[in-house]
Amino acid sequence: MDVATFVASVFNHELPFRVEAYDGSSAEPTVVSSANAVTLKILRREAITRFLTHPGELGLARAYVAGDLDIEGDLDPLFELSMPPLRQLLNANNLRSLLSTVGASALKPLAPPSVEAKPRGVLHSRARDRQAVTHHYDVSNRFYEMVLGPSMTYSCAVFSSREDTLEQAQARKVDLVARKLALKPGTRLLDVGCGWGAMGIHAARHYGAHVVGITLSKPQAAYATDQAQLAGVGDLVEFRVQDFRDVTDGPFDAISSIGMSEHVGRKSLPNYTQLMFDLVKPGGRFLNHAIGRPVSFEDDPRPSKSSELNRQMQIAIGLRGPSKTGSQFIDRYVFPDGELHEVGTLISTFQAHGFEVRHVESLREHYAMTLRHWVDNLTKRFDEAVEEVGVERARVWRLYMAGSAVGFERHHLEIHQVLNVRPSDGQSNMALRPDFEPTF
DSSP states (O other): OOHHHHHHHHTTTOOOSEEEETTSOEEOOOSOOGGGGOEEEEOSHHHHHHHHHSTTHHHHHHHHHHTSEEEESOSGGGGGOOOOOHHHHTOHHHHHHHHHHHOGGGGSOOOOOTTSOOOOSSTTOHHHHHHHHHHHHSSOHHHHHHHHOTTOOOSOOOOSSTTSOHHHHHHHHHHHHHHHTTOOTTOEEEEETOTTSHHHHHHHHHHOOEEEEEESOHHHHHHHHHHHHHTTOTTTEEEEEOOGGGOOSOOEEEEEEESOGGGSOGGGHHHHHHHHHHHEEEEEEEEEEEEEOOOOGGGOSSOOHHHHHHHHHHHHTTSSOSSTTSOHHIIIIISTTOOOOOHHHHHHHHHHTTOEEEEEEEOHHHHHHHHHHHHHHHHHTHHHHHHHHOHHHHHHHHHHHHHHHHHHHTTSSEEEEEEEEOOBTTBOOOOSSOOOOOOO
16 A cells, blocks of 8 residues: 555545655545645654554644654634544554555654653653743744744734734733733832843833833843833843742732733643732732633543543544644644643633633634634745744744644634722722723
8 A cells, every 4th residue: 555545545445635655655545624735744654653553632733843844824714534443553553554565663762852841850840841931932932033024923913903003902901901900100020931021121111110021032032122222121120030930029000911811831820820819919910921721621520531531532532632732743842831722711710819810812713813813924935934843844834833723713822901900998999991902
């Protein structure tokens, strides 16, 4: 059996895309699908090995990242496809025929691509969290400039229309956060997971706030400090390389946490919330901006045996990762140890630790648009990105951002801003109808 025929057999000969293989074989689409214009190019036998030794998402992702296979055409249609059942992937007759062509040595596992994360230590300990952050963020500030654009803001933008530039939408996002937090001259703001400093610099420059920004990434802190000086607010902003668990100089009038709590594990969420509560003064506000996942059977406090079996089967064939990100690829290559929480879990946790939740806003469509801008930026400068960070990491980002855009568009992913107040004498002291409309 040639390689292309094997791929067709995996899809029960209802192939949704074209296949070209290193052995000279090819197969045409046999069903009408949006993926018909896509060509899967199996460039080396190693792609077969990775697929056979790790059937499903992880094996395919490793083959793509390593360059053992390539995809010609738009990636989007591939995210519409469902992985065939495990019994079909591992059909004995098909495997026997394939191995007679490629050799039994194709079953010998290969080392994963060099950019696959290998965090060590206790999950969500300070040391392991630093490893996870370093894996994702300490890549290259120049690379992030290529992808994120001049705003250097690595979180969901807020668009007033589809004609907005990415930079306009990112300025609107940080201004929206500033207005929700009621920033004003002299306000003391803690920006948890400050990234490259966009929120802190905006808060100081346009609202006169005194800002402490913390990150576990040294390159981020250095970049943010330089940008604050260039913006003329170096005297109002301090960026630190510091774990949020080690902040002791509260209380703060307000806390922003933008795209950071995804790195906080479910078991650590109560501790994170309690620390935010302790660090903000009575009457102060805490805004949590985070990617989440839709509610599912996993959130049912009374899961049935069938739902647990379904979950385990999905993990086994790679449709779900064992982590809460729901993806083995994301967990291994993008956000090690990341966990996405359902928004109800966040709200319940915040309230259980004394916060009053005052406002919840979904920005799901906005994140899809943001990611489309990032994908476009990377596509235009892909060769330059490869030169800067290597082809493996550039491929990871191409796959991860395109898949994430589709995930938000189809409501496989969510994102919410949750505005909390630490009550003062039982009151939130907020206006009856607060106006959070950004001024940018």
